[in-house]
Amino acid sequence: xxxxxxxxxxxxxxxxxxxxxxxxxxxxxRNIIFMLMALEVMLNSAALAFVAAxxxxxxxxxxxxxxxxxAIAAAExxxxxxxxLQMRRQLRSLDMNDAIRLRG
Amino acid sequence: xxxxxFLFYLSAAIALGSTALALTRANAAHALIFxxxxxxxxxxxxxxxxxxxxxxxxxVIYAGAIMVLFVFVVMMLNLSEGSREQERAMLxxxxxxxxxxxxxxxxxxxxxxxxxxxxxxxxRAVMPKEVGLSLFGPYVLGVELAxxxxxxxxxxxxxxxxxxxxxxRGRSE
Numbered sequence: 431x432x433x434x435x436x437x438x439x440x441x442x443x444x445x446x447x448x449x450x451x452x453x454x455x456x457x458x459x460r461n462i463i464f465m466l467m468a469l470e471v472m473l474n475s476a477a478l479a480f481v482a483a484x485x486x487x488x489x490x491x492x493x494x495x496x497x498x499x500x501a502i503a504a505a506e507x508x509x510x511x512x513x514x515l516q517m518r519r520q521l522r523s524l525d526m527n528d529a530i531r532l533r534g
Numbered sequence: 535x536x537x538x539x540f541l542f543y544l545s546a547a548i549a550l551g552s553t554a555l556a557l558t559r560a561n562a563a564h565a566l567i568f569x570x571x572x573x574x575x576x577x578x579x580x581x582x583x584x585x586x587x588x589x590x591x592x593x594v595i596y597a598g599a600i601m602v603l604f605v606f607v608v609m610m611l612n613l614s615e616g617s618r619e620q621e622r623a624m625l626x627x628x629x630x631x632x633x634x635x636x637x638x639x640x641x642x643x644x645x646x647x648x649x650x651x652x653x654x655x656x657x658r659a660v661m662p663k664e665v666g667l668s669l670f671g672p673y674v675l676g677v678e679l680a681x682x683x684x685x686x687x688x689x690x691x692x693x694x695x696x697x698x699x700x701x702x703r704g705r706s707e
Contacts, residue, residue: 435538435539435656435657436538436539436542436582436583436657438657439648439649439651440543440546441546441579441583442648442651443644443645443648443649444546444549444550444579446641446644446645446648447550447641448549448550448553449644450637450638450640450641450644451550451553451554451557451637452553452557453633453637453640454557454633454634454637455557455558457632457633457636457637458557458558458629458630458633459557461562461621463562463604463607463608463611464557464562464565464621466604467556467557467565467566467569467604468557470569470596470600471553471556471557471569471572474573474576474596477588478576478579478580481580481583481585481588482583484585484660485583485584485585485657485658485659485660486656486657488658488660489660490660490664490665490667490668490669491668492585492660493585493587493588493660493665494665494668494669494673494676496585496588496591497588497591497665497669497680498676498680500591500595500596501680501683501684502680502683503596503600504595504599504600504684504687505683505684505686505687506687507600507603507604508603508687508688508690508691509687509690509691509694511603511604511607511691512690512691512692512693512694512695513694514607514611515607515610515611515694515695516694516695516697518611519697524611524613525620
């Protein structure tokens with residue numbers, strides 16, 4: 431085990447597939463918790479592409495960007511889940527179609 | 535050599551399958567379990583890509599912290615069977631075809647672009663020491679900006695959540 435001749439273009443295709451699955455989930459679901467999960471999947475696939483590119487060139491920059499994506503995902507999830515609790519309190523539902531009027 | 539490749543494709547298949555299952559479940563708790571499996575499989579991929587530090591962070595922060603946050607919120611909301619029925623109704627095929635078509639076009643374009651690159655795939659392992667030196671060398675401004683972002687996220691989450699906490703505390707007293 432260990433790094434060897436792992437084909438980089440297949441990793442990039444995998445990252446593209448994961449991104450597309452996340453986008454599909456984001457468009458399909460109307461429950462805000464599942465939409466946040468789909469966003470996580472998309473961010474994670476972008477991070478996979480960065481790490482693969484960093485490994486291809488043997489530079490640490492890919493993993494540095496991975497850590498920045500991790501920080502962004504953590505901040506996004508904490509605020510997003512706060513919004514989920516707020517939405518549940520005010521609208522008594524988690525359906526995004528109930529929250530399209532942008533009134534507080 | 536071939537074992538490495540076999541394990542690589544196996545974990546890639548696990549990641550794809552569990553992600554697809556996660557986003558098509560009606561029950562949020564089941565979806566979270568599938569998502570955690572997917573994140574663990576991607577951590578294995580990071581090991582194969584020669585990024586052990588990224589793999590450890592993927593497990594500790596993504597699967598360990600962010601997903602636990604999701605689990606806490608799903609437990610706090612205590613979703614009823616009615617909402618699960620509603621989710622199942624939303625997963626009908628009539629809802630599927632337009633997002634499926636659009637994302638299939640996007641995937642075809644992505645694969646077309648990615649197969650055009652010439653591949654001489656030699657992967658070099660990048661150890662945590664190099665990552666740390668780079669992180670606190672040329673990218674130190676980014677680290678400061680990330681800390682500001684996390685502080686803003688903390689304050690924002692507290693502001694959005696403190697009504698909920700106060701109401702629940704009032705109920706228990």
